[in-house]
Amino acid sequence: MSPPHTHGGNGAFHNYEADYAHIADPNERRRLALADIDSAPFGWYHVRACVVAGVGFFTDAYDLFAINMISGMLGLVYWQTAKLNPGAIPSSSDTALKVATSSGTVIGQLAFGALADIFGRKKMYGIELMVIIVATLAQSLPSDSESMHIVGVCYYKMWRIVVGFGAVPGCIALYYRLTIPETPRYTFDVARDMVRGTADARAYMSGQSQGQVDGLLHVQTLQQDAARIETPKASFKDFKNYYSKWKNAKILIGTAGSWFFLDIAFCGLALNNSVILTAIGYSGGSSVYKVLYNNAVGNLIIVCSGTVPGYWFTVALCDTVGRKPIQIMGFVILTILFTVLGFAYHQLSSHAIFAIIVLAQFFIQFGPNTTTFIVPGECFPTRYRSTSHGISAAAGKVGSILAQAVFGPLRTHGAPKSCSGAACSPWLNHVIQVFALLMVLGLLTTFLIPETARRSLEELSGEEECVRAAPMSQPETEGKKENEPEEGAKEVTTGSRAVNI
Incomplete structure (x- = not known):
């Protein structure tokens, strides 16, 4: 046959x-x-x-x-x-x-x-x-x-x-x-x-x-x-008109702003690496090989302790709890952790500092570092989704540049040339205090973004409303009454309307 x-x-092709x-x-x-x-x-x-x-x-x-x-x-x-x-x-x-x-x-x-x-x-x-x-x-x-x-x-x-x-x-x-x-x-x-x-x-x-x-x-x-x-056609004029509306602009401000504030603190956490590696016994070494080995293994321990578990918690819960609640929770907890670490830095033991940093890494991943990637890929219209995601991601990288170019040198402000260890970072506690403030700002910008879980991309971007607002074109069928289905047709419901096919 x-x-x-x-x-x-x-049947084959x-x-x-x-x-x-x-x-x-x-x-x-x-x-x-x-x-x-x-x-x-x-x-x-x-x-x-x-x-x-x-x-x-x-x-x-x-x-x-x-x-x-x-x-x-x-x-x-x-x-x-x-x-x-x-x-x-x-x-x-x-x-x-x-x-x-x-x-x-x-x-x-x-x-x-x-x-x-x-x-x-x-x-x-x-x-x-x-x-x-x-x-x-x-x-x-x-x-x-x-x-x-x-x-x-x-x-x-x-x-x-x-x-x-x-x-x-x-x-x-x-x-x-x-x-x-x-x-x-x-x-x-x-x-x-x-x-x-x-x-x-x-x-x-x-x-x-x-x-x-x-x-x-x-x-x-x-x-x-x-x-x-019926979907709007992409153009520079349409791009300007789209983001000239506050309901659209605020979302871009929210995604870019939260990513920006997070990345300053995320990259700035690396400033504590020397203290953490010392606390867990992976600092220095008797040879060049041992120094590099300890550095690699120590950083691997830090990542496996907080970063990896945090990611998997987000994977498990982001579709049930929602992106926005996870991001809000992350910023709130990070604000608390950085406040404690910044204002009590010199009173805490190295092991206590290590524990706080691991918790911070966990809630960065089970929080805004994951959701700031997800939300910009869902809440913008298709015609500008990639551009808007790029703007949001670029804002985050500008934050990391500030962490490296501004907060890195600020951490060593006033350090003697012959210093070693923690003495080389006399302003580290003040830098962490600034990070706590940045987490508050990240929290505020989070309220500008929508919840995207369990919603279609068309609904989130408003494209579904654009299509519904335009009248549907109906082909004329000779000899058929208005709204009368053709013989043998079946009714399929899609969204809020039924269509005869």
């Missing part, structure tokens, strides 16, 4: 546009396709999307945080013969290196965020990963130094391996990114291609790289749909 045929496809081809209204086709995505049961396509996004986050985080370990190695390689503190990178060079890393991130978030709204998520994510891979490999190859000292020979290669390894997850993410279709919502609302968007939505759920569409029917449908699509 031959396989059943669809228009432009067959399904033509997904035919699933909704009998529905004349392009906006209703869009609603039905998005309803299929939102109501789809958990499957491999969800796992694959998580892998693609997760590996991308891994690549980004690896490149950003590996610099803390690499800076110590660079001191051993390039400053072995320094007159002051040989083998240690000067604080000015260390700060410049970290600020340059964060500054590049800010530029990338703003630029690629806007470009992804213009050219598409799939295309720009692929290009971005290629840039990361090439740049990561390139920064692991510079030479012309005094690193041929016997110590330098060992760590000359080690820091390059640490940097170069960051290209590996990027290659993995690039492969997966090229094997999944463009996000259907972008194709629907920005490319304004209902046929391709419908096909890609169904192809995504069946594990195909893109949907199969009939070329001639595709062109004809695009021409017919052009004047009937």
Whole structure:
């Protein structure tokens, strides 16, 4: 028996546009396709999307945080013969290196965020990963130094391996990114291609790289749909008009502001690392290897004690408790912890400081550090979602730059040149007190954002209201009474209205 045929496809190569081809209204086709995505049961396509996004986050985080370990190695390689503190990178060079890393991130978030709204998520994510891979490999190859000292020979290669390894997850993410279709919502609302968007939505759920569409029917449908699509068209004028309304602008202020205030304190917590490592017995060492080993293992203990559990608590509860309550709770508890740590710093033992820092790391992750990533990806309209997320993320990185360039030097204000240990950070308690104030400001900005859990992206962004506000176009059917369904039609309810198909 031959396989059943669809228009432009067959049982083996399904033509997904035919699933909704009998529905004349392009906006209703869009609603039905998005309803299929939102109501789809958990499957491999969800796992694959998580892998693609997760590996991308891994690549980004690896490149950003590996610099803390690499800076110590660079001191051993390039400053072995320094007159002051040989083998240690000067604080000015260390700060410049970290600020340059964060500054590049800010530029990338703003630029690629806007470009992804213009050219598409799939295309720009692929290009971005290629840039990361090439740049990561390139920064692991510079030479012309005094690193041929016997110590330098060992760590000359080690820091390059640490940097170069960051290209590996990027290659993995690039492969997966090229094997999944463009996000259907972008194709629907920005490319304004209902046929391709419908096909890609169904192809995504069946594990195909893109949907199969009939070329001639595709062109004809695009021409017919052009004047009937009700979602607003992206433009710079529309962007200004959208954010000129307080109800929209306040959300961007809320997402960017809370991310900004959080990242100052989040990056500033690293200023306590030397105290924490001493408290848990992983500070210093009898050899260069032992120093680097203790530093790596000690930081791993800190991360596993607070950061990792905090993330998993958020994963477990963010859909039931909600994003906004978790973010509010996190800022409140962080305010309390930083207040105690800042005003009682010199009265606390090293073990007490360690306990407070671990709690702070836990509630940073089971709190605003996770939700500030999630909410901007949900509360903005598709046509400006990537740009707005980029603005919010860039605000956070500006906060980390301030932590490194302002609060880092402020921490050492008044320290003697021959100091060691805690004596090198005489103003650390005052810096932590400022962090407590910043958490209060982060809490206030949180009240500007909406709760996004258990709500559709269209409802959150107001796109659903825009479509409902416009009148639905009904094709004329000769010989049929108004609102009378065709013979053999069935009624499907989507959202708040029923449609005959």
